[in-house]
Amino acid sequence: MNERQIVLEVNGKEYKLTVKPNELLINVLRERLGLMGTKYGCGVGECGACTVLMDGNPVLSCQMLALSASGSKITTIEGIAQNGRLHPLQEAFLDEGAVQCGFCTPGMILSAKALLDKKPNPTDMEIKEAIRGNICRCTGYINILRAIKTASLKLSERSR
Amino acid sequence: MEKRDYHYLGKDFPRKDGFARVTGKEVYPSDVALNGMFFGKILRSPHPHAKIKSIDTSEAEKMGAVCITYRDVPDKYFNVRLVSVPRSTYMDWQILSNKVRQVGEPFAAVAAETEELAQRAAESVKVEWEILPSYLNTEDAMNATENLIHDHVYLEDEKIEIKNNIACMRELTEGDVTAGFKEADVIVENEFVTPRVYHCQLEPRSSVCKPEPDGGVTVWPSTQALHNTRILIGELFDIPLNKVNVVRVTGGGHFGSGIHTNRVILINVALALKAGTPVKIIPDREGDIYEHCRYPVRYTLKVGAKKDGTLVAGEMKALVDIGSHHIQAFAFLGVLVGWWHSLYRCKNLKYKGIAVYTNKAPSCAMQGYGAPQVTFGVETTMSMLAEKLGMDYLEFRLKNYVGLGETFWGQGPTVRSTIRSDGVEELITRGAELIGWNNRQPPEKKTGRYRRGIGMARGFHTSGTGAPVPGEVKDYTTAMVKINEDGSVDVLTSLMDQGGGTLDAAAKLVAEELGVPFDKVGISPADTRSTGYDVCTHATRGVYCGGGAVLEVARKAKEVLLEYASRILEAPVHALKTRPDLEREQGEVYVDGMEEKSITIAEVAQTAMNNDWGTAIFAKSHRMIACPPAFTTFFVEVEVDTETGRVTIERVVAGSDAGVVINPSLARGQIHGGFYRGAGMALLEDTHYDEKTGRLTNLGLLTDYKMLGPEDLPDEEHFQTFFANTYEPTGPMGAKGIGEAALNPVPAAVASAIQNATGIWFTKLPILPEDIVKALRQKKEGIATFEPEKDKNHTIEREFLKIRSF
Numbered sequence A: 001m002n003e004r005q006i007v008l009e010v011n012g013k014e015y016k017l018t019v020k021p022n023e024l025l026i027n028v029l030r031e032r033l034g035l036m037g038t039k040y041g042c043g044v045g046e047c048g049a050c051t052v053l054m055d056g057n058p059v060l061s062c063q064m065l066a067l068s069a070s071g072s073k074i075t076t077i078e079g080i081a082q083n084g085r086l087h088p089l090q091e092a093f094l095d096e097g098a099v100q101c102g103f104c105t106p107g108m109i110l111s112a113k114a115l116l117d118k119k120p121n122p123t124d125m126e127i128k129e130a131i132r133g134n135i136c137r138c139t140g141y142i143n144i145l146r147a148i149k150t151a152s153l154k155l156s157e158r159s160r
Numbered sequence B: 001m002e003k004r005d006y007h008y009l010g011k012d013f014p015r016k017d018g019f020a021r022v023t024g025k026e027v028y029p030s031d032v033a034l035n036g037m038f039f040g041k042i043l044r045s046p047h048p049h050a051k052i053k054s055i056d057t058s059e060a061e062k063m064g065a066v067c068i069t070y071r072d073v074p075d076k077y078f079n080v081r082l083v084s085v086p087r088s089t090y091m092d093w094q095i096l097s098n099k100v101r102q103v104g105e106p107f108a109a110v111a112a113e114t115e116e117l118a119q120r121a122a123e124s125v126k127v128e129w130e131i132l133p134s135y136l137n138t139e140d141a142m143n144a145t146e147n148l149i150h151d152h153v154y155l156e157d158e159k160i161e162i163k164n165n166i167a168c169m170r171e172l173t174e175g176d177v178t179a180g181f182k183e184a185d186v187i188v189e190n191e192f193v194t195p196r197v198y199h200c201q202l203e204p205r206s207s208v209c210k211p212e213p214d215g216g217v218t219v220w221p222s223t224q225a226l227h228n229t230r231i232l233i234g235e236l237f238d239i240p241l242n243k244v245n246v247v248r249v250t251g252g253g254h255f256g257s258g259i260h261t262n263r264v265i266l267i268n269v270a271l272a273l274k275a276g277t278p279v280k281i282i283p284d285r286e287g288d289i290y291e292h293c294r295y296p297v298r299y300t301l302k303v304g305a306k307k308d309g310t311l312v313a314g315e316m317k318a319l320v321d322i323g324s325h326h327i328q329a330f331a332f333l334g335v336l337v338g339w340w341h342s343l344y345r346c347k348n349l350k351y352k353g354i355a356v357y358t359n360k361a362p363s364c365a366m367q368g369y370g371a372p373q374v375t376f377g378v379e380t381t382m383s384m385l386a387e388k389l390g391m392d393y394l395e396f397r398l399k400n401y402v403g404l405g406e407t408f409w410g411q412g413p414t415v416r417s418t419i420r421s422d423g424v425e426e427l428i429t430r431g432a433e434l435i436g437w438n439n440r441q442p443p444e445k446k447t448g449r450y451r452r453g454i455g456m457a458r459g460f461h462t463s464g465t466g467a468p469v470p471g472e473v474k475d476y477t478t479a480m481v482k483i484n485e486d487g488s489v490d491v492l493t494s495l496m497d498q499g500g501g502t503l504d505a506a507a508k509l510v511a512e513e514l515g516v517p518f519d520k521v522g523i524s525p526a527d528t529r530s531t532g533y534d535v536c537t538h539a540t541r542g543v544y545c546g547g548g549a550v551l552e553v554a555r556k557a558k559e560v561l562l563e564y565a566s567r568i569l570e571a572p573v574h575a576l577k578t579r580p581d582l583e584r585e586q587g588e589v590y591v592d593g594m595e596e597k598s599i600t601i602a603e604v605a606q607t608a609m610n611n612d613w614g615t616a617i618f619a620k621s622h623r624m625i626a627c628p629p630a631f632t633t634f635f636v637e638v639e640v641d642t643e644t645g646r647v648t649i650e651r652v653v654a655g656s657d658a659g660v661v662i663n664p665s666l667a668r669g670q671i672h673g674g675f676y677r678g679a680g681m682a683l684l685e686d687t688h689y690d691e692k693t694g695r696l697t698n699l700g701l702l703t704d705y706k707m708l709g710p711e712d713l714p715d716e717e718h719f720q721t722f723f724a725n726t727y728e729p730t731g732p733m734g735a736k737g738i739g740e741a742a743l744n745p746v747p748a749a750v751a752s753a754i755q756n757a758t759g760i761w762f763t764k765l766p767i768l769p770e771d772i773v774k775a776l777r778q779k780k781e782g783i784a785t786f787e788p789e790k791d792k793n794h795t796i797e798r799e800f801l802k803i804r805s806f
C-alpha cells in the first residue's frame, strides 16, 4: 500500500510520519509515539477509552485514520499537565476519588477538558452530555461528575 | 481491642497509584510493549457446537505467521480457576481443542510481526467443520442423551461421565423441612430468574508473554490471581515455577472475570513459545463478550413463617446455566445455599442445585458471586412474608437476620465462622430515617401516571473465605515488609488493586502500625518470583485478608526494628513505642513516658546496617480465621412511568458496615459503583443468544449491551452513603471488606421500590419497561406478582424429577 507523509502536532511537538492509508490514529499514538495513555477498549467507537483532542475537539482515535488527522493538533492525556503541574481536572479526579481502575480516566478527562475549554461553567446536564460517549464501568459516574464540577470551579476561579 | 485514634486510617489521601492513572502512565496489560513483539489474533468458532474435521494453516504460515491449533498445545485437561481445592475442581478445559462448544470459542491462534499481517493470516486459515446439534437453553441441554457438550470431565484423576449435559449437582438438608412447613402459618413460594450479565470491564482481557532464554516465560496478564496463573502455566507447559514469572500489571477492570486464568493468557503463552519471541494479544470486544459472564440462576424459593414472624422452613431449587465450560460451578452451587442461609435464620432447610452446560459463553464469578442472584429472591420473599403477616419489613428483618454471635457460612457449607461484629440494626434504623421510611405509602395510595415508590433490601458479602478450619476454598496471603535505611518502607505482596484501594489500605495499615508517615510507605512492584503465594484478590478479601497478612508482617518487622532500637536507646523493647513525626517526615521510636529519649526510624535502620545487625524485614504467609460478613442495606426511591414502564432512580440511601473504614472516599466510590452495576442488573443488563445461530443477539457490540449511563443515576445530593460504627475484632485494626457487598442487595432493593410504586412484585431480572407495562395491564385483572414466563413443559420441578432417574 502506498504510504504517505503526514505532519502531526502531538502535545505541542511536531512529528513527521510515514503512514499507511489504513493506519489508525490510535495505533500511531500508541505504537509509534509510545503514548500508551490513549486506551484501547473496543476498537469500534463504542467506549470512549481512546478519546483524544483534535484541535480541541474530542475524537475517537480508534475511528480516525492517521491520514485524516494530518495537519491537526492532537492532545493526549500525556499532554495536559503543564510544567510538571497536573491539570485541574487531573487533580480533581484524584481528590474526588473519581479514579478506580483508571482505564476510562484518560478519555474521560479529555472529554471533560474539551467541554471546560469551551464552557468553563457547564451545567450538570452539559457535563453528562459531554461524557456520554465515555463508558466507566467502575465508578457509577458520581465521583466523576463531582470531579468535573470541582475542576470547573477551580478553573473559573483562576480565570477571574 | 477497640477503635483508637488513627493517623491514617479513616482519612482520605489521593490514591498512591492515582498520579500514574490520571497522567496516562499506568501500565495495563494492553500497554506492555517489548522489542521484537508479535501481535496475536485468536480464531473463534462461528458455530455453537462443532468438531474440526480439518484445519489448514499453510497460507498463514506462508505469510510468515506463527499458528497454533489443538495439535500444537499440550493435550491436558484442567480448570482455569485454582481457588478451590483440587477435590472440588472439575476439569473440562483444554487450551485449544478440536471441538468447539460455543460461538466465539477459540480454536486456533496466529501471531505475526504486525497486527495487520496477523489479521490477514487469521483470515486465511481454512477449517472444515462437522456441525453438531447445539443446546442454547437448559431444557434442550438436559434432554440430550448424545452429542453432549462434554462427554466426560475430570475430578483430580477420576474420569467422570457426563449425563444430560449436567455439569454437577449439590444438595443440602438441615433439620426437617416437612415438619417445619407444617408449623408454618404462612408460606410464600416463587420462581426467580436472574440475567446473564456481561462484566464489561473496560479493558478487554489482554496478555503479553515473553519467552525467556532459560526456557521459561514472563507474562503480563490481565488477572486477579498472579500465583494461580503462574501455577497453571507451569503445569500445562511443563515449566518449573521458578522459570514462570507472572508480573502484576493493573487491570482495566475485573469484577470477577479475572479470578480464573482467562484462556487468552494460555493461548498467549503457547503462541509466544512457538514464535520464540514476545507476543501480545488484545482480544476484540466481541471476543471478550464470548469469554465470560455472570452466572444466570433460575430458582424456586419456598419459605414458611409463623404468625409471630419466626421462619420455620425453607426450600430452594436452583438451576444454573453455566455455558460451555465449568469454571467454578460446584463452588457456586455451594454458595447459593450459603448466601441464603446466612441472610436469615431458619433451622429447617432443603436445597438442591444443578449446573447445566449449554453452548454459550462460560459463566463465572461477577461481583457478588451468586449473592445478588440469591439476595434478590430471599429479600423479595422476606418482604412478601412480612406483608402477609402484617409486619413492617424492617421489623421482620431485624427479628430474623443472622447476626452477632451466630454461625454463618456465606461462602458455602464448608466455610463456617462466627459473626463478631454486626452493624445491621444501625444500618436499618439510620437508613430508614434518612429515606423517610415512616412516611412511605402503600402502593394502593399511588395514583396518576408517574408513581413514586420506596423500597429496601439488605445483604452482605463475606470478607474473604477464611475460617477456623480450612474448607474447600484456599485462603491466605503472603507479604513482606522491609524498613529501608532512610526510614521509608517497602511492602511486597501479590495482592491486586482492582481499583477499590486495596493496596492503599495495605500501605495505611503498615504506616499506622510502624508509625511511619503514609507517603513513606511504598507498594513495591510485584511478580510471582519476588512474592509468596496469595490465593487471589477476590471475595471481598483484599482489605480483610490481604490487609490482615500485611499488618501481621508489619508487626513482625516492627519487633526487629524495636529490638535494634532498644540496643541504641538502652531501654527494654516493651518500653518502646513508635509514631510518625510529621515535621521531620520520619517515623520515630521513643521510650514511653520519656519522650525526649527518641530516635528516628531512619537512624535505627542505619545504625543497624552500619553495625552489621541486619535489616528490619519480615516475610510470612497468613490466613485469617474468619470471613466476617460486610453488611449493607440499600433504601431506594424510584419513579415509575406507568405508561412507558420507564423506571427512574430518584434517591438512594446506602449504608455499609465495613468495620473500621480505612479509605472513606474510596469506600464510598465502591458503593456508588456497586449500586450502578446492581441497578444495571435490575433494570437492563442481560445477554441473549440466537437459538438458531448460537450467536449473541448484540453481535458483540456494546451499543447493544445496554448499561446505565451518567444520566441514569441520581445526583450526588440524592445518593447518601453512611457507615456503621463497628469494629471487627478479627480484622486488621477493626476492618472488614466492602466491595461485593456494595452490589449484593441492590437488585432486590430496586425491585422492592418498583413494587411500592406499582403494587407488583417482579421475580425476573432485569425488570424491563415492557414487563412493567404488561404487568400493570395484568394487574388490572388482579395479579400482583409478575412471574417469569413459564414454559409449561419446562419447570424446575420437572427438571429435578428427571434427574432423580440417575
Ligand code: FES
Binding pocket: A039, A040, A041, A042, A043, A044, A045, A046, A047, A048, A049, A050, A051, A060, A061, A062, A063
Ligand atoms: S477504543 Fe475507541 S471507542 Fe472504544
Ligand code: FES
Binding pocket: A098, A099, A100, A101, A102, A103, A104, A105, A135, A136, A137, A138, A139, B202, B252, B253, B499
Ligand atoms: S475507573 Fe474503571 S472504567 Fe472508569
